[in-house]
Amino acid sequence: MRRVRPGRLLLAGFAVLVCVFLQLPLLIVFPISFSSAQYLQFPPPGWSLQWYERYLNSPNWLTPTWLSLKVAMATTALSLLLGVPLAFGLTRARFWGRDAIEKLSMAPIIVPTIVLSIALYGLFANLKLIGAWYGIAIAHTLLALPFVVVVVVAGLRDFDVNQELAALGLGASRWRAVWHVTLPQIRPSLVSAAFLAFISSFDELVVAMFLGGANMTLPKKMFDNIRMEIDPTIAAISALQIVLVSALLALAARFGRGGGMPGR
Amino acid sequence: MAAQEVRDADLRVDGVAKRYGAVVALGGVSLSVAAGEFLTILGPSGSGKTTLLKVVAGFEFPDAGRVTVGGADITDVSPAKRNIGMVFQNYALFPHMSVARNIAFPLQMRGVPKSEIDRRVIQAMALVELQGYGERLPSQLSGGQQQRVALARAVVFDPTLLLLDEPFGALDRKLRESMQLEVRRLQRRLGLTTVFITHDQEEALVLSDRIAVMDGGAIRQIGAPDEIYDRPADDFVAQFIGESNLLVGEIAAPDRVVLDGGTSVTVRGLDGGHGRVRLLVRPEKMAIDSATNRFTGTIVEAVYLGEAHKLRVKVAEGVELLVRGHRAVPTGARVTVGFAPEDAHVIRGAG
Ligand SMILES: Nc1ncnc2c1ncn2[C@@H]1O[C@H](COP(=O)(O)OP(=O)(O)OP(=O)(O)O)[C@@H](O)[C@H]1O
Ligand SMILES: [Mg+2]
Numbered sequence: 001m002r003r004v005r006p007g008r009l010l011l012a013g014f015a016v017l018v019c020v021f022l023q024l025p026l027l028i029v030f031p032i033s034f035s036s037a038q039y040l041q042f043p044p045p046g047w048s049l050q051w052y053e054r055y056l057n058s059p060n061w062l063t064p065t066w067l068s069l070k071v072a073m074a075t076t077a078l079s080l081l082l083g084v085p086l087a088f089g090l091t092r093a094r095f096w097g098r099d100a101i102e103k104l105s106m107a108p109i110i111v112p113t114i115v116l117s118i119a120l121y122g123l124f125a126n127l128k129l130i131g132a133w134y135g136i137a138i139a140h141t142l143l144a145l146p147f148v149v150v151v152v153v154a155g156l157r158d159f160d161v162n163q164e165l166a167a168l169g170l171g172a173s174r175w176r177a178v179w180h181v182t183l184p185q186i187r188p189s190l191v192s193a194a195f196l197a198f199i200s201s202f203d204e205l206v207v208a209m210f211l212g213g214a215n216m217t218l219p220k221k222m223f224d225n226i227r228m229e230i231d232p233t234i235a236a237i238s239a240l241q242i243v244l245v246s247a248l249l250a251l252a253a254r255f256g257r258g259g260g261m262p263g264r
Numbered sequence: 265m266a267a268q269e270v271r272d273a274d275l276r277v278d279g280v281a282k283r284y285g286a287v288v289a290l291g292g293v294s295l296s297v298a299a300g301e302f303l304t305i306l307g308p309s310g311s312g313k314t315t316l317l318k319v320v321a322g323f324e325f326p327d328a329g330r331v332t333v334g335g336a337d338i339t340d341v342s343p344a345k346r347n348i349g350m351v352f353q354n355y356a357l358f359p360h361m362s363v364a365r366n367i368a369f370p371l372q373m374r375g376v377p378k379s380e381i382d383r384r385v386i387q388a389m390a391l392v393e394l395q396g397y398g399e400r401l402p403s404q405l406s407g408g409q410q411q412r413v414a415l416a417r418a419v420v421f422d423p424t425l426l427l428l429d430e431p432f433g434a435l436d437r438k439l440r441e442s443m444q445l446e447v448r449r450l451q452r453r454l455g456l457t458t459v460f461i462t463h464d465q466e467e468a469l470v471l472s473d474r475i476a477v478m479d480g481g482a483i484r485q486i487g488a489p490d491e492i493y494d495r496p497a498d499d500f501v502a503q504f505i506g507e508s509n510l511l512v513g514e515i516a517a518p519d520r521v522v523l524d525g526g527t528s529v530t531v532r533g534l535d536g537g538h539g540r541v542r543l544l545v546r547p548e549k550m551a552i553d554s555a556t557n558r559f560t561g562t563i564v565e566a567v568y569l570g571e572a573h574k575l576r577v578k579v580a581e582g583v584e585l586l587v588r589g590h591r592a593v594p595t596g597a598r599v600t601v602g603f604a605p606e607d608a609h610v611i612r613g614a615g
Pocket of ligand 2: 313314315353429
């Protein structure tokens, strides 16, 4: 018989509470999105799919959605392209000022987003990047980079460098050693980094407001909608977003497992 | 992997030095390994063994010195172009690749055609007796099996040199012994020039053509196993390899040494020198009721080892002698022990 200790019980209880707290919004948002009422009303008086239909048939909603997806994907690609080599440099190379650079790469997290947005607005206005989708993607890359660097640096610190040396000794060039041996083994970190970069952009409001010009990203459109008209479309969109993020998480879990270690 | 393909190559290391900040990992090491020879580097932890191997393999660039293989200076050659097989201290198998893909890796990197890769991988797996394990992942193998995969991967591409960094450190005693024999068999069969690292002196004595004893980034002595064991160059080597009795004294006559306790002993090999010396007498050369060089004392410890008895005999305050023999003597008994003049090895110089 295993004895159940009171400490464990308390911890389990606390964990359940936290989970419930985190799930509560879902319990409200999902029912409302299927509401037959014309206003935000809880509990809904009846059920219908009208809000999903309205969303899927409205270019006013779909255009911002595509824009946000495009920006998020570009941000993911860019921040990985920049962040992964940076993480390699920070973990492998020994050079003067390395720690300073590592701390500096966290700066976008520390600087308030509003301040960053104003600064970027000034810069992008000169560069004629306001209103361009890739302008937003570049700004989002700045915000996503710290997450990518932190996650990939952690992955590389755990990785046994001897593996890469072994690959070199067996005849691989530096590139092929990284490609065939290192990257597959830090795949969980890469997948997490990509996921974080995508979500951080897809969900971002402040920078998009400043730099979007007439172009609206999905969060901006949702924000405007709430200010102007409030109808349950927004609940339907939230529900869809939650489904998308969960699907991405599931994919990340599926493809982000440690390389070659089934049953672990 | 046919024997005729294996090139004979000798390894020369000339004055190789390497420091990490203030730590001198290698302080000007020179050694040479003949083609087909099995050299073991033996030394305590931190003595610079791995660093030396990394310099030879090309993973560390030396601050000074050259490395030559088969007459060609490879000091500036990248590790990928050195064609050296290495087994790492922790194997460094690629955990995301199957056994077969691990072994195929060096061949793929060399652009060997697919059909030939398959053939050579099968051959290499047979060589280390791992037929049928090709599809497994390293995590699904025992320690000894992983070791053999690492070995197969290190020899499948016909390297000019094989480097092994404490390959058996993680294995239990029995597996260790069988792997030792296997490595030696493989090395002889392929005629590979091999440098093997260990800090286990028994392993070094069993396996090697020659042993290099390292300490503090320098080689203390290099020679055949019996030479290292019977005629160590200094105290460090004497004490690091096997058990030893070291008697300190002053040369008094061409064949006599007066020990610091006042006892006078007869020895050979003083060669008319003078000054202070240390005499090394191995425990198995110490005998109870010896006819010469006798010491009387009390047994303070008696251990039965199975094939022999080990006795610790206190002959004076602070002086204890180790004796290894076939006679069982109880603790507390008074005995006389001693050694023959030809069984003492003379170590000169201050210690
Ligand atoms: N990358 C490094 N940075 C700093 N010091 C190092 C580095 N590699 C080795 N050293 C130091 O150099 C010395 C020799 O290390 P080395 O790894 O060659 O020892 P070793 O003989 O292989 O020891 P062990 O038997 O424990 O493996 C040690 O003092 C070690 O701390
Ligand atoms: Mg070592």
